[in-house]
Amino acid sequence: MMPGDANILGKVFGGRVLALIDKAAATAAMRHAGGVCVTAQIDRVTFAQPIEIGNMARFVAEVTYVGRSSLEVRVEVFAMNLNSGEERATNTCYVTLVAVDEEGRPRPVPRLECETADERARYEEGRQRMEERRRRRKGG
Template sequence: MDKTFKTVASSHISISELMLPSHTNFSGKIHGGYILSLLDQVAFACGSKFSGNYCVTASVDTVNFLKPIEVGELVTMKASVNYVGKSSMIIGIRVEAENIQTGTIKHCNSSYFTMVAKDNQGKSMPVPGLILSNLDDVRRFCNCLKQIALKKERDLHEEIFDYSSEETLSALTKYNVQLELDSN
């Protein structure tokens, strides 16, 4: 069977939205939850465009809020498929905010979402292979490989770590916690 391959560039999605007062949190900055909602939408659009199927969010792997976004700024989210598995894709999203009066652009957020392609019955579907056309594509793909390896290592550590050992419990004294464990 001949597998279909698509370029990273074929997955590119960009959306822009003006930030309104209704999008603010209690400190007057744009609410992180609102930005997360937009991130999920652009990740869906990017994954669906690339795979040709409906996609669901499997995980939000990283969301780094770097700088606050102000009311009146034009926010642009640029997404691309950085990695593909059998039915999953890691979507990288860069968020920039532009002061439309001065033209100043700031990088506000970097995010990585894992999306899975689904058919009409909700069954996982294979996604096209990824054509890496330049060294930026290669760098992003390799960074995803590192991210996947770190997640597997973290999950393995979680499985084998003994939270109840005397050594673990005594080590907690150097943190801002107080142990008041029941006898159960």
């Protein structure tokens, strides 16, 4: 991360991290959906540790759940000290995106193929988070 990414404390500005999280999530979602996806919600953002200026940030994005037109993507962020090679986890969050057609209307997305027990567990957890989001939107 570069000096222009710094906040007043000399660490990477959280808004910059969120923008990069959004890009990583969109890339994973669009690869799965085979087309344009737009961000609907960024949820459960954890800022566990700051990213230092001069660190290299690595973003790992994985589609964890798909609905008819929506996708949930888990993003993990890691910061590496380029002098020592030490890497540490700094952020996690879930991003909900919606696949859209040329007119900006929601369109169906392919199912998520879960091959391992871990993938099936993450899918079920994602389904539960999606249900929770729906309840919150409806005021319950």
